[in-house]
């Protein structure tokens with residue numbers, strides 16, 4: 001059964017956790033190798049222990065060294081919803097995602113422009129949730145024209161392939177423009193608890209990769225971000 005990332009974000013919020021989508025990021029253009037000898041499944045187990053809302057994995061090969069096979073393996077090995085990140089531009093890729101246990105697919109408004117709505121509909125037709133990613137007021141308008149129930153605000157400029165640091169001020173600027181019942185996810189460049197608090201003032205969830213992958217004590221770092229859930 002495919003799990004819903006949308007529902008899991010809502011559930012974590014109800015449980016008074018911070019809704020955190022944790023990215024298993026194996027490589028980044030800026031930091032190079034982020035696995036540092038660990039396995040993808042080890043990282044998955046750590047994230048699972050920490051009550052995250054979902055898992056994100058980048059299948060793009062060239063810049064992020066991802067693989068579709070690893071995405072499948074992650075999906076097979078967890079009960080959490082899994083988001084596939086890639087630079088998807090075709091219905092074929094939506095269909096390929098729908099053949100896995102994956103929950104959601106990233107669609108980047110900057111890349112898809114006026115085809116965004118069509119691909120969102122195609123996701124929904126295939127039972128896959130769409131997370132439409134925006135970075136500018138122009139992208140926000142595109143996202144609002146779609147039926148997406150999840151909108152990601154990327155704090156980094158994806159066209160610069162992560163060579164910028166990205167700032168939470170992007171979320172602060174764009175989120176108020178998104179007048180929609182869709183859930184908002186602040187993505188990228190969130191590395192401190194201050195960034196987290198600022199992002200969650202405007203967004204329902206955050207998506208964090210690099211800061212977790214670089215942490216000396218990953219489990220501790222993720223728990224700090226997820227917070228107490230009322231049990232602390």
Ligand SMILES: O=P(O)(O)OC[C@@H](O)[C@@H](O)c1c[nH]c2ccccc12
Pocket residue numbers: 023025058060064085086087133154158187188189190207208209210211
């Ligand atoms: O590692 P960070 O700064 O925490 O960011 C994670 C995630 O948001 C980022 O990997 C990302 C956001 N949108 C993307 C699109 C493609 C590839 C990667 C991404």
